[in-house]
Amino acid sequence: MRCAVYIRVSTDKEEQKKSLDNQQALFFKFIEEKGWELYGIYQDVESGTTDKRPNLQRLIEDAKQRKFDVILAKELSRLARNGKLSYEIKDMAERSGTHIITLDNAVNTIEGNRAIFGLYAWIYEQESQRTSERIKTVFRTQAQKGKFKGSIPPYGYTVEEGKLYIRNDESPDVVRRIYRLYLEGKGFDSIARTLTREGFPTPAQVASKSNSGLYWHGTTIKKMLTNPHYTGDLVLCRETTLSVTNKVRQQVAKDAQVIIPNAHASIVSREDFEAVQKHMESRKKKRPKCKKHLFTNVAYCADCGQSLWYLKNRKGYVCGTHRRHGKHVCSQHTIKEDALKAIILGDIRSWTESLNQKDVVGRVEAKASTARKQFTKQLEAVDKQLQKLSEQRKGLIRLLASDKITEEEYKEVIVEINSNIEQLQVKKSALSTAEQSKGIDVMITRMKEELQRFMKLKDLTSDILHRLVERILVTADGTPQIIYRFAPPSAFL
Structure with missing residues (x-):
């Protein structure tokens, strides 16, 4: 077993430095008794309530890359008293295969002892959930002011000071063509093949994403055909995460969405958009x-x-x-x-x-x-x-x-x-x-x-x-x- 030692004290006072030496000695004895290998020592002089601890962050990243098998800490509070960090460490232990052992025997994931860790994580989750709900309320209030809050505007648009504007290139015509081809009976994949063959840049390429591909995909076409922004309406709060710990996104009911009619210039008429939605529903039933x-x-x-x-x-x-x-x-x-x-x-x-x-x-x-x-x-x-x-x-x-x-x-x-x-x-x-x-x-x-x-x-x-x-x-x-x-x-x- 390769193990990483994490040591933290709150201040750099002399008595705290002595605590660092004492903790280190305890870990060396533990490792020798187990016959394990020491990968490295990660040490911070910082409060446990902050996540701005460089060596703790380095420890987490190294653990995700599976550079070692076990994290040793004196007690759980030395690792995290912060909800976000607590769940990041918990997720690491459960998903990446990195174990956590505290010398006070409160936590030992090798032996399946996760009860105390789970209790702390649950407490932090409740507070994080309440914070998340407050943030969502603030976001909804800002959305009602009519500003686009997404990180990337829809294909065919650019964003300036929170408002969508039609791009001055070929992308708006590509959007109109996608709607026309679908109404003519072409499928998602067929449209994607046509755009790929003709060399049109993909939405990821237009957005300058580092992982952008060369090919259009049917899933991209479907997403564009169901995006109401193309009608000129600003529609926000369309999706939300299931919870603060589950980032899977789910659709929000239409009556709970924030809709600002005619907030920007349209690329597609409302008639064409509605016709596409009906055609899509009918094809789904017949397939x-x-x-x-x-x-x-x-x-x-x-x-x-x-x-x-x-x-x-x-x-x-x-x-x-x-x-x-x-x-x-x-x-x-x-x-x-x-x-x-x-x-x-x-x-x-x-x-x-x-x-x-x-x-x-x-x-x-x-x-x-x-x-x-x-x-x-x-x-x-x-x-x-x-x-x-x-x-x-x-x-x-x-x-x-x-x-x-x-x-x-x-x-x-x-x-x-x-x-x-x-x-x-x-x-x-x-x-x-x-x-x-x-x-x-x-x-x-x-x-x-x-x-x-x-x-x-x-x-x-x-x-x-x-x-x-x-x-x-x-x-x-x-x-x-x-x-x-x-x-x-x-x-x-």
Whole structure:
């Protein structure tokens, strides 16, 4: 276990400095007894009610990146007396896999002791929730003054001093075209492909987002088609978070939204906007439930990696990227469903016919008997080496605690020790897996029994497909590369 130590005192007075030394000594003793590794010490001289503690923030960021496994603190109040920080640390412990242990035994997430931590977090949550409600009330009051409060204006608009203005570029015409194409019967994805093919900048690119992509998406088109701002109305408080700790956004009822009619110039007429909403609702009701086909989420494009889509009129599959964005992004990679079925069934029958159970089991059993003896000796040697390195690590923490080596020297040596331990653990894992080869003969026997049953099948079912096939990659010329979940029988000979 790699552990990080967090130490905090409220002031830099002399008696507080002594407290820092005492806390540090307690942690060194704890780490030595556990036989763990010290990753680093994070120390702040600051009040526990503020989140402006640089080393605590550094600790949280390092924990999110999983640079260590455990955070050690003297007591919970040393980490947080602030609601926001409390939940940030709680979330880190529960989601990133970083544990928290306090030396007063109040919290030990390794042992599942989260009760006190949860109680503190619950108290902080109540206060944070009340604060959040007050902020929402203030925001609603400001919204009623008619100012746009979003961080990014809708595509086609720019914002100046809280008011939306139509952009002086091609983006407003793109918005009008999207509405026109949808009313002409085009779908979300079809419109997105058209805009991508013609090279129009995406909303993310116009907003200069760092993660902006090159392609328009159907979800973006749908969002634009349901945005009432395009009619000239300013509509605020459309969404809200579920709670102060759950940031999932949900739609607010229309009568609870803040709507300022004719707050800015419109890009789309109200008639067109309402017609789109009605058309969208009617298409939603008529759309049949999508059927999942045999090779869905099994067959993929060998070039772009996108899942293949089934087309009923072709009785086969094509690349999803090609279908969504067109041929200038990726080619079709077409393959017929019946042809793919026939190839897999042919492979199964071919392997079954070539499999001699008696010969295969005999060879595997002989190899396994010899290998098991070698594995046992090698595993014992690896365990001895691991024990030796563990003792060396304990010795280092004792030297650090007695000031015989510096923290930098400790880290320099511990890196080499950890590297050796990691290599030995990989080797041990490989040996342990190989040692289980005694079960190969049973696996081969069961494989033959199943394959013999499969030979009688006239069709490839979903159950059999997912038991045997891991993934299928289809090349540009329609040739499938089938990756099976097991090796062909010849691999065991």
